[in-house]
Amino acid sequence: MRQATGQISRLGTLKSLLQRFAFLALVGLTFALMLIGKADTVLVERARIAITDAVTPILRIMSEPASGIASFVSNIRELAAIRRENQSLREANARLMQWQAAAQRLDSENRDLRGLMAVVPEPTSHFVTARVVADTGGAFAQSVIVNAGSSDGVAKGQVVMNGEGLVGRVIQVGVKSARVLLITDINSRLPVRVGDSSARAIMGGDNGTRPRLMYLSEKSAVSAGDKVVTSGDADAFPMGLPVGQVVRVGDGLAEVEPYMAGDKLQYVRIFDFGLANTVAGTTSATTPVTTPPATTPPAQPAKPAAPPATAAAQ
C-alpha cells in the first residue's frame, strides 16, 4: 500500500517536472521565433503568407456581421440626415458641374499641348477592387488584410486607394489574400508635396491617426489646411495622389489628417500603375527607392500628373 502511494507521489513529481520543463522549453521557443522573425527570414514571411491565405476565407465570413452592422448604423444615420444631405449634395452637384466643364476644357487643352510637345504618355493603370476582411491594426502596427491576391493580379508594392485618397501599399501577397500597410503605420515613409508651394517632405506614420511631415523643404510655406499629395519621387508612387490635409503646424512638425479613415475601410482598390518599383517591391512598404524608372526616357519633360486621382474616385 505504502509502496503504491510512493509510486504515485513519484509519478506526480515527475509529471510536475515535465510540465515545468515543457513550459520553459516553449517559452524558449517563442523567444527563438521572435529572434528568427527579427532576422526577417524568408521562411517567416512565407509562413505568414500561407497562414493568412488559409485563414482569409474564414475572416471574410467573420467580417460579414461587422460589415452588416456598420451598414445598418450608417443607413440609420443617413435617414436622419437625408434632407440636409440632399441640400448639400445639390449644392455640391452645381459646383461640380462647373468643375466638370473646366476639366473637360483642360483635358482637351492638355491633349492638344501633349500632342504639340510629343510627351510620352504615362502607362495606363488598372486596378482590382478588394474587400477588407481583417483589421490587423493595433497599438503596434497599422495594416489590413484584403481578399485579393496574386491570382487577381495583386503584386507586392502596388498602390492601394479608396474613394477618399491613398490608403497604403501592398507589403505581402498570398494567392487569395494580401496585406496592406497603411500610411499611418510607423514603418510607412511616403514622399509628398504640400500645399500650393509644393514643398517636398516625407510623411511618416506613427501608428496614430495623424502621420507627420518630416524633412520639410520649406517649413514656413506650410500651414494648416494645405493639401498633401504624393510627389512621385523615387517612383514608388505616381505623382499627385491625394493623401490628406495638414491640420496642425507647430514646433517644427506638421500633422496630416489622411483623407482615408483607416478604421472605416471596407473596400479598397489596388492599382497597378506599372511603376518600376512596384513588383520589385521593398520590405518596408513605403521606403523610398532611388533607382530611376526603367521606362522613363532621359529627356522626358516634367512628368504629368497621373490619372488615378480621378480613376480612384468612387
Place this chain on the structure above:
Amino acid sequence: MLQQSPLFHRVDLLARRFVPFCLTLLLMLFALAPTRIPGMSHITPMYSLAAVYFWSIYRPDLIGYGTCLAIGLLDDALTGAPIGCSSLLLLVCHQVVLHQQKFFNAKPFGIFWIAFALLAFGASILKWLCVGLFAQGGFTGIGDMLASAVFTAALYPVIAWILAQAQLKLLAAP
C-alpha cells in the same frame, strides 16, 4: 443506438476536447474582424487571453501549452506582430493560473475578475516590450496597449459568460 456505440462515444469525447481550442480560436479571429468603429483598432481587446484564462481556471484538463502556442502563433502571423509574442503571453497566462490553482479554488467571480485585470495589465506590458524589442518599428507609446488591457478587463465578464454557457451546453457530462 448510435449514441451507445463506442465509436460515437470516442468521437464525442474528441470533439469535447477541442471545444476550448475552437472557441479560443474563434475569439482570436473575432478580434481581427473590422469593426469600422473609429479608434477601435488601436485598443482591440485581447479576447484570446481572456479565453485562455477562463479555460485554465475551469477546464485546465482541456487546454494545454500546445493550444496556447498554436493560437498565439496564428494570432501573430495574422496581425503582423513578432511571431511568438502572443504565444508567450498565453503560455505565461496559462502557467500563472496553473501555478495559483489553490488561490483560484472556490473564489467568487469578483476575485477572478480582479486577477484577470492584473494579468491583462501585465500581459500588455509584456507585449509592448516584445513588440518594441523584436518588431521593425521599435518602441511606441504604451498608452494604447494599456487602454487595450483596460478594455479587455472590462469585457471579461461578457467573455466569461459566453464561455460559461458554452461549457454548460457543450462540455456538460453526457
